Amino acid sequence: METTLNRKQMTGKVCLVTGATAGIGKVTATALAAMGADLTIVGRNKEKTENTLRQIKTETGNESIQYLLADFSDLAAVRKLAENFKEKHSKLDVLVNNAGAYFNSRKETSYDVEMTLLVNHLAPFLLTNLLLETIQKSEAGRIVNVSSNAHHKGTMDFDDLGFKKKYSGMAAYGRSKLANVLFSYELARRLGESNITVNALHPGVVTTDIWKTNFPIIGSVLKWVIGLFALSVEEGADNTIYLATSPEVEKVTGKYFVKRDDVLSSELSYDEDVARKLWEISEGITKVG
Ligand SMILES: NC(=O)c1ccc[n+]([C@@H]2O[C@H](COP(=O)([O-])OP(=O)(O)OC[C@H]3O[C@@H](n4cnc5c(N)ncnc54)[C@H](OP(=O)(O)O)[C@@H]3O)[C@@H](O)[C@H]2O)c1
Numbered sequence: 317m318e319t320t321l322n323r324k325q326m327t328g329k330v331c332l333v334t335g336a337t338a339g340i341g342k343v344t345a346t347a348l349a350a351m352g353a354d355l356t357i358v359g360r361n362k363e364k365t366e367n368t369l370r371q372i373k374t375e376t377g378n379e380s381i382q383y384l385l386a387d388f389s390d391l392a393a394v395r396k397l398a399e400n401f402k403e404k405h406s407k408l409d410v411l412v413n414n415a416g417a418y419f420n421s422r423k424e425t426s427y428d429v430e431m432t433l434l435v436n437h438l439a440p441f442l443l444t445n446l447l448l449e450t451i452q453k454s455e456a457g458r459i460v461n462v463s464s465n466a467h468h469k470g471t472m473d474f475d476d477l478g479f480k481k482k483y484s485g486m487a488a489y490g491r492s493k494l495a496n497v498l499f500s501y502e503l504a505r506r507l508g509e510s511n512i513t514v515n516a517l518h519p520g521v522v523t524t525d526i527w528k529t530n531f532p533i534i535g536s537v538l539k540w541v542i543g544l545f546a547l548s549v550e551e552g553a554d555n556t557i558y559l560a561t562s563p564e565v566e567k568v569t570g571k572y573f574v575k576r577d578d579v580l581s582s583e584l585s586y587d588e589d590v591a592r593k594l595w596e597i598s599e600g601i602t603k604v605g
Contacts, residue, residue: 325561327352330408330454332401332447334358334388334440335415337368339524340462343553344412344560349376351561356401358415360387388415388439389431391602398446407453410560413440413496414462418526422483427601430478432485436492441499442602448512456566457512459503460559463496465518465574468582470494472590474597495594497572497581502591504570513569515559520575521545522552 331348335341336357345357349372357372359365365383373381382404386397401408416436423431429438444459451457470490479488500516507514523543546552558576559565572581584590599605 321347321350323350323352325351326410328354329410330354330356330405331410331412331560332356332358332408333412333414334443335462337361337364339526339549340519340522340553340556341412341414342368342372343549344414344556346372346375347553347557348410348560349373349378349381352378353410354380354405355382356405357381357383358386358397359383360385386439388435389425391427391434391439391442394439394442395446398443401447402450405450408447408450408457409454410458410460411444411447411451412460412462412556412560413444414460414556415440416462416464416492416526418485418489420485422479422488424478428478429601430483430488432488432492433478433495436489437495437499438598438602440496441598442604444499444503445602445604451512452510455511458560459500459512459514460556461496461500461514461516462556463500463516463518463572464489464493466490467493467497467518467585470582470584472498472584472594474593477597494582494585495598497585498587498591498594499598500572501570501585502588502595505588505591507569513565513567515565515569515571515573516581517555517559517573519552519555520547522547522549524549524552 331353333341333345336345337359349355369383384397384400386393419432425431425434497516500514504514523546571578
């Protein structure tokens with residue numbers, strides 16, 4: 317990212333960042349605020365989200381920042397989030413679907429899917445669809461989906477989407493991140509020649525808390541070890557901020573970015589039948605559409 321952010325570049329732009337209370341999302345939100353955006357940050361913990369809001373306001377001097385709460389393991393909360401946003405805003409220029417998590421052990425949910433797919437794919441799928449009309453009101457809307465290169469190892473088994481037979485945290489995470497890419501491409505196809513772009517990205521391997529949250533014993537050590545070679549959180553947020561703000565990618569859609577470059581994603585991510593089927597299943601579970 318440019319070392320000096322353009323303080324006016326996002327003035328008049330309405331932006332929403334999920335998972336804005338930590339890591340890559342917090343740095344992204346701070347950058348958008350510094351560039352003058354009318355920003356909504358989304359968190360799941362009231363106190364942490366209010367603290368983040370205060371920090372971003374103090375750091376950037378931007379007072380046009382609000383917060384909304386939703387735990388992405390609860391689709392009713394995601395619906396409420398979209399409603400609350402729409403009550404206050406008539407348009408949305410940039411939606412950054414960044415919130416994500418890793419679960420070392422399998423957690424079943426009330427939606428008959430396991431937790432990783434719910435939090436990382438189904439919640440942003442629902443949120444995006446509920447906000448689409450509001451994004452359409454923007455002159456040039458952008459949807460930025462934070463995926464991961466872990467999607468390259470992701471598989472899609474529609475007979476056992478939730479790993480009921482055999483669970484591995486990495487396999488579930490890979491599947492959810494593949495779902496982010498499949499969703500991005502499918503949405504871009506459905507939107508066609510519209511005023512909305514949709515892209516997915518890999519932020520790099522970044523020193524954030526995602527590495528320790530679900531490894532209670534070795535988590536801190538793991539984060540330290542990863543920190544020896546990983547990107548700083550500022551470097552990790554660069555690709556997201558680039559896709560959310562740069563005029564260079566204003567008209568680019570349906571792509572996967574690493575370090576600001578449009579690169580190939582996994583072979584499976586280009587399978588349109590798989591993308592369509594995942595979309596239909598996701599619509600069924602989230603009851604959207
Ligand atoms: N770090 C990496 O190396 C890496 C690599 C590839 C991709 N990514 C992706 O980058 C994105 C951001 O990750 P990060 O590394 O910045 O992780 P992080 O520091 O752990 O931040 C994750 C954010 O997501 C929020 N979140 C987690 N579970 C949630 C839930 N159930 N409901 C609502 N919000 C929830 C967290 O909220 P709390 O603050 O309340 O916990 C936090 O704001 C994720 O999508 C991740 O998959 C990260």
